[in-house]
Amino acid sequence: MKLKYPKNGKFGEFGGRYIPETLVPAVEELEQAYLKYKDDADFKKELHYYLTQYAGRPTPLYFAENLTKIAGGAKIYLKREDLLHGGAHKINNTLGQGLLAKRMKKKRIIAETGAGQHGVATAMACSALGLDGEVYMGYKDTQRQKLNVFRMNLLGSKVHPVKEGTQTLKDAINEAIRDWITNVKTTYYLLGSAVGPHPYPVMVRDFQSVIGNEILTQMKKLEKKSPDSVIACVGGGSNAIGTFYPLIDENTKMFGIEAGGEGVKSGHHSATLVGGSKGILHGMLTYLLQDKEGQISETHSISAGLDYPGVGPEHSYLKDAKRVKYDAVNDKEAVEAFLLLSKHEGIIPALESSHAIAYAVKMAKNMPKSESIVVTLSGRGDKDVEEVGRYLNKNVKNKK
Amino acid sequence: MSRIKNKFQDLRSKNQKALIAYVMAGFPSEKGTISAVRGLTKGGADIIELGMPFSDPLADGPVIQNAGFQALQKGMNFEKFLAIVKKIRKETDIPLVLMTYTNLLYRHGYEKFISIVKSVGIDGLILPDMPIDESGDFLKAARKYKMDTIFLISPNTSSERIKKIASTSSGFLYLVSVFGTTGGQQQFQNYTTHAIKNAKKILVGKIPLGVGFGVSNPDQAKFIIKSGADAIIVGSAFLRLMENTTVEKIEGKIEHFTKSLKKATISE
Numbered sequence: 001m002k003l004k005y006p007k008n009g010k011f012g013e014f015g016g017r018y019i020p021e022t023l024v025p026a027v028e029e030l031e032q033a034y035l036k037y038k039d040d041a042d043f044k045k046e047l048h049y050y051l052t053q054y055a056g057r058p059t060p061l062y063f064a065e066n067l068t069k070i071a072g073g074a075k076i077y078l079k080r081e082d083l084l085h086g087g088a089h090k091i092n093n094t095l096g097q098g099l100l101a102k103r104m105k106k107k108r109i110i111a112e113t114g115a116g117q118h119g120v121a122t123a124m125a126c127s128a129l130g131l132d133g134e135v136y137m138g139y140k141d142t143q144r145q146k147l148n149v150f151r152m153n154l155l156g157s158k159v160h161p162v163k164e165g166t167q168t169l170k171d172a173i174n175e176a177i178r179d180w181i182t183n184v185k186t187t188y189y190l191l192g193s194a195v196g197p198h199p200y201p202v203m204v205r206d207f208q209s210v211i212g213n214e215i216l217t218q219m220k221k222l223e224k225k226s227p228d229s230v231i232a233c234v235g236g237g238s239n240a241i242g243t244f245y246p247l248i249d250e251n252t253k254m255f256g257i258e259a260g261g262e263g264v265k266s267g268h269h270s271a272t273l274v275g276g277s278k279g280i281l282h283g284m285l286t287y288l289l290q291d292k293e294g295q296i297s298e299t300h301s302i303s304a305g306l307d308y309p310g311v312g313p314e315h316s317y318l319k320d321a322k323r324v325k326y327d328a329v330n331d332k333e334a335v336e337a338f339l340l341l342s343k344h345e346g347i348i349p350a351l352e353s354s355h356a357i358a359y360a361v362k363m364a365k366n367m368p369k370s371e372s373i374v375v376t377l378s379g380r381g382d383k384d385v386e387e388v389g390r391y392l393n394k395n396v397k398n399k400k
Numbered sequence: 401m402s403r404i405k406n407k408f409q410d411l412r413s414k415n416q417k418a419l420i421a422y423v424m425a426g427f428p429s430e431k432g433t434i435s436a437v438r439g440l441t442k443g444g445a446d447i448i449e450l451g452m453p454f455s456d457p458l459a460d461g462p463v464i465q466n467a468g469f470q471a472l473q474k475g476m477n478f479e480k481f482l483a484i485v486k487k488i489r490k491e492t493d494i495p496l497v498l499m500t501y502t503n504l505l506y507r508h509g510y511e512k513f514i515s516i517v518k519s520v521g522i523d524g525l526i527l528p529d530m531p532i533d534e535s536g537d538f539l540k541a542a543r544k545y546k547m548d549t550i551f552l553i554s555p556n557t558s559s560e561r562i563k564k565i566a567s568t569s570s571g572f573l574y575l576v577s578v579f580g581t582t583g584g585q586q587q588f589q590n591y592t593t594h595a596i597k598n599a600k601k602i603l604v605g606k607i608p609l610g611v612g613f614g615v616s617n618p619d620q621a622k623f624i625i626k627s628g629a630d631a632i633i634v635g636s637a638f639l640r641l642m643e644n645t646t647v648e649k650i651e652g653k654i655e656h657f658t659k660s661l662k663k664a665t666i667s668e
Contacts, residue, residue: 020529020576021528021576022554024531024557025558165455174456178581181459181579182580185579278506280501280529292507293504294504296456
């Protein structure tokens with residue numbers, strides 16, 4: 001079951017490299033560099049240094065006692081990626097790729113961002129490692145995540161608002177790819193999720209696997225066994241694949257939670273694996289939200305970080321192999337979980353992670369107290385307080 | 401023999417190079433596309449590329465992005481695309497190449513898509529996000545229906561890979577002249593000349609070399625041809641011309657501009 005390395009850049013039929021010819025030499029160069037450095041002692045040592053001393057690893061595995069009591073079933077543990085520097089798991093990947101870019105002698109870094117968390121993590125890595133960062137962000141996202149735009153600017157990176165298409169994450173990726181095509185010799189594209197052409201899905205997964213590896217070690221200490229279930233939210237799917245991959249051979253049930261928006265049946269959602277079909281976008285073959293002719297659909301989610309019509313190809317593979325169950329949680333349930341965790345555990349979760357929390361509470365109820373669930377709390381929710389405020393206002397008004 | 405191959409043979413005998421013109425189907429309207437094609441054929445274009453809009457055209461610059469976006473907004477779809485091709489085919493036998501993105505083919509199924517577009521008169525396909533490494537199923541279907549497969553090479557493609565891509569291509573080989581997306585360039589740099597010369601040397605006349613991305617006026621066309629190209633490919637410049645033009649005036653405007661470009665392909 002465990003896939004050490006995809007064959008020809010593929011997970012079963014998924015993945016691949018559907019890219020313009022100009023980028024072929026660039027992804028080949030990247031793959032070679034990655035293969036060269038990923039097991040290199042100096043590289044690993046330097047990455048370990050930054051992950052521990054700069055980003056704050058390892059992150060705690062916190063027993064959410066109050067939440068567990070409310071749910072009234074299985075024990076709920078939170079993998080506290082929200083405590084990392086920058087407030088999200090994204091820094092695991094940006095430090096890894098930043099160090100790789102340096103070894104490849106590429107000083108100019110470009111990135112895309114949805115909610116802004118990857119943009120912020122990229123800006124931090126660039127600042128710490130002495131690289132020049134430029135971040136593409138959908139115009140709509142710059143409006144709903146103003147705080148992160150301000151943070152990126154403070155951290156010394158330039159933000160390019162993207163006004164094409166739906167003005168969200170997918171358009172930011174399109175624009176970053178166009179930049180990469182134009183400046184391919186000098187520029188490193190620091191992709192933020194386990195998506196895109198090979199080797200990105202593998203490389204990002206590997207950098208994020210520190211999450212699952214720590215969970216395994218910590219659970220064996222706390223519960224003397226691997227977790228019975230793990231839950232993570234899935235947009236592109238980087239925190240989820242980082243959680244799942246090291247546990248794939250364990251006796252652990254896995255759940256990937258997508259953004260159900262206003263409900264999967266409403267058509268206003270971002271639940272690619274739950275409600276999508278196979279297609280090709282951003283260099284990969286994977287599940288997509290698209291119409292019957294192959295035009296990519298407009299997606300919806302209250303959380304900008306999950307608002308993406310594609311998903312990492314390894315998730316598509318794990319879905320079809322039935323190793324992971326993918327399900328959707330809608331906006332309303334996510335906001336309720338956001339409020340619940342804030343009030344009862346004193347932890348304000350990112351709206352993305354709130355989807356996973358909502359699912360965990362539902363699931364824990366129907367599980368025995370002797371079992372345990374680990375939820376990857378991928379990020380903190382300071383960035384989301386305004387959005388949640390707007391949502392609550394709107395819905396209170398609607399009720400009146 | 402395919403219409404494209406025929407055309408290049410014919411041009412060779414006349415000592416001419418080819419002018420390949422790109423327009424976006426459904427931009428500024430279905431009627432506008434038909435008018436543009438009339439202008440192109442009257443003006444002397446040798447091959448026409450018809451774009452079929454895709455929601456996420458990541459190899460395209462702002463002009464083609466905008467044209468595709470507008471076409472989709474106005475309801476452009478596969479059925480309407482086929483209707484446009486049928487109308488064009490009633491008027492002209494000019495080689496027609498469809499340029500779009502892989503997902504539209506994948507979604508229908510490569511074989512189904514290719515058999516349908518072939519049946520209405522499409523002679524070749526260009527997919528900027530389909531490198532040869534992923535082309536297995538696509539090629540099988542294309543060969544079955546005798547559809548020309550025009551792959552792209554870039555200034556940073558290795559000589560060894562150019563050979564491979566050329567042997568996978570039919571009709572012509574498409575050299576992307578610059579590092580960048582489609583659309584106008586101010587001035588070509590030395591690397592473009594070098595890339596054309598290098599590709600010609602590798603191809604040794606086995607397949608014609610078309611050069612596009614950023615060719616937007618007769619001087620640039622001349623420069624590209626002088627460097628050794630067998631065809632110039634012009635797209636964004638035609639679309640720009642159509643951006644603020646009423647449908648009635650499109651044909652004349654396009655014809656006039658086409659003539660000026662075609663001149664550059666005829667040796668003095």
